Amino acid sequence: MIRALPNAIFRLPGALLLLGAVACAPLGPDFVEPDVGWLSQWQPTLYGQVVQDPHGDDISEWWRRFHDPVLNTLVEQARLENPELRIAGLSILESRAVLGIAIGQQYPQLQQINAEGAYVSERTSGGINDGDREFRSAEVAFDVAWEMDFWGRFRRGVESADAAYLASVTNQRDVQVLLAAQVASLYYGYKTTLRRIEIAHENVALQERSLEITRQLFQSGQESELDLQQARTQYLATLATIPSLRLGLTRQRNALCALLRRAPGDLPELDPADGQLPEPGHVALVGELPVNLLLLRPDVRTAAWQAAAQSAQVGVAQADLYPAISLFGTVSWQGNSLDAVGDVTTFAAGPALSWDIFNYGRLRNNVRAQDARLQQALENFQSKVLNAAREVDDAAKRMAETEASQKILDESLVAAERSLVIANRRYREGYSSFQRVLDAQAAAFAQSDLTALNRGEHLAAVIDLYRALGGGWRPATLDDVAPPWLREEMRERTNWGDLLDESVAVPPGHGVVP
The missing domain is CATH 2.20.200 (Outer membrane efflux proteins (OEP))
Structure with missing residues (x-):
């Protein structure tokens, strides 16, 4: 028996290798995307604002339905230059490198x-060998x-890093969604402000003529000073609205500059812009129902992949309990x-x-901490779906109400303009006082401004609905993640090997995350 012991020891490495090859399944839970029970029962009408149409809109580029070349240019420029989108793209490269670290842990670590x-x-000295x-x-x-990897520590590590990598891809898509909505909202906010400035100037011109008439009548003794001062008050009040509107215009332009990675100042792309606002109508979808689109929203997918990454970390922590x-x-x-x-x-x-036998509960408590983080990630996923449903319903309701308001405001504006015509005629004929003219001018100006504001609000609601449905992203290419000049700059600084040439992964849709 003693003589056989050295041979047994010599064969032990091969036996261990074989044992490792047929090792048990990795410790920890296998992630399954949680079921959103209420979603199958939720059948929203969305207030009639969303319709199914085989020839409907491609929500990946929903802004093109407005047929506005200026908006198309701004969105494309933002996709090329926006700092937040570039940061999200670079995080894909980072997570890809982290995945490479996890894969490397499966091979000899030392x-x-x-x-x-x-x-x-x-x-x-003093001796023979002196x-x-x-x-x-x-x-x-x-x-x-x-x-x-007997307990699956490194396999779970790769699983976690892979899910985190896919989460970075879907997060970049989510930034695309938010960016397109921001650019469109600011652009149409800018055009709405232009229209309000136009309305203010039109009313300033009208009230200036009335002021000049009352001044001449006062100087000729035909009118009292009261009419003159009232006309002057209204004229100056209308004139005072223009500086604040110009300030809003500058802020909107500067916000667009920031999205396009430019310093505050002139934005040549906005030169053709005017105060004309489109009437978008209802949102027409091809195939997918709004309920199905919720689970495909990039932020929901990101939450699912983050939960998958954390699920694998539970297995990593459990493996530490074993030799x-x-x-x-x-x-x-x-x-x-x-x-x-x-x-x-x-x-x-x-x-x-x-x-590590005597760990004083440290390893078990780490497992518990990782499991608590997993539950937080699962709750975050459920919260994202709930929030998506809320945003879709809110945006659709906002569309419906602003559309209803627009019909009323349009009729009200027609009435206010007609009232102004009648008030001017009755004043010239001597049947009413000048105060009626002033009141009619103020009402016409207010209704014109409200009409323009509501039209801009309706457009903002349409944009928000497309964002809530998760529209506005396309699969990222390598150039989207990091343009060629940036990759070359990174290569000069660091040896990236082939990582800067690999295509971006395409995450699978909702369901069980592999």
Whole structure:
């Protein structure tokens, strides 16, 4: 039995390798995307604002339905230059590198060369070997250690890093969605403000003529000073609205500049813009129902992948509770310049086991902490779906109400303009006082401004509904993630190998995350 022991020890590494090859399934839960029970029962009408149409809109580029070349240019420029979108793209490269780290952990974790050399000089006296002596020595060793993935620690690590990588891809899509909505909202906000400034100038011109008439009548003694001061008050009040509107215009333009990675100032793309606002009508979808689109929203997908990544971390933490089984090996050579001592070559190999037994609950509490984080991630996923449904319903209701308001405001504006015509005629004919004219002018100005404001609000609601449905993204290409000039700059700074040439992964749709 004793004689057989060395042979058994010699065969142990091969046995351990075989054991590692048929190791048990990884510890920890296998992630399954949680079911959103209420979603199948939710059948929203969306207040008649969304219709099914086989020839409907492609919501990936929903802004093109407005047929506005200026808006199309702004969105494309933002996709090329926006800092937040570029940061989201670079995070894809970061998570890809982190995935490479996790994959590398599955191979021998220690591959180390140690080299030492020494020069020794001695002087001795009072003995047989009296005199000077010198010699040189050197040692080179190559050490390898490989912890086998018996409990699935490294497989779960790869699973977590892979899910995190896919989460970074869907997060970049979510930034695309938000960016397109921001650009469109600011652009039509800018056009709405232009229209309000036009309305203010039109009314200033009208009220200035009335002021001039009352001034002439007062100077000729035909009117009292009261009419003159009332006309002047209304004229100046209308004139005072223009600076604040111009301030809003500047802020909207500067916000667009920031989205396009430009310093505040002129934006040549806006030069053709005027105060004309489109009438978009209802949102027409092809195929997918709004309920189905909720689970495909990029922020919902990101939450699902983040939960998958955290689920794998539970398995990583559980693996720490069990012994780590490793294979090690070392080859070393020792040599010196002494003739009396020869060179020595050593080879050693064998198994190793380490087990953190007395951890005082640290490892178990880490498992609990990771599981709590998983539950938080699952709750975050459910919250994202709920929030998506709320945003879709809110935007659709906002569309419906602003559309209803627009019909009323349009009729009210027609009435106000007609009232102004009648008031001017009755004043000229002497049947009413000038105060009726002033009141009619104020009402016409207010209704014109409200009509323009509501039309802009309706457009904002349409844009918000497309955003809530998750429209506005396209699969990212490598150039979308980092343009060629930026990749070249990164290559000059760091050796990226082939990572800057690999295409971006396409995450699967909703359901069980593989």
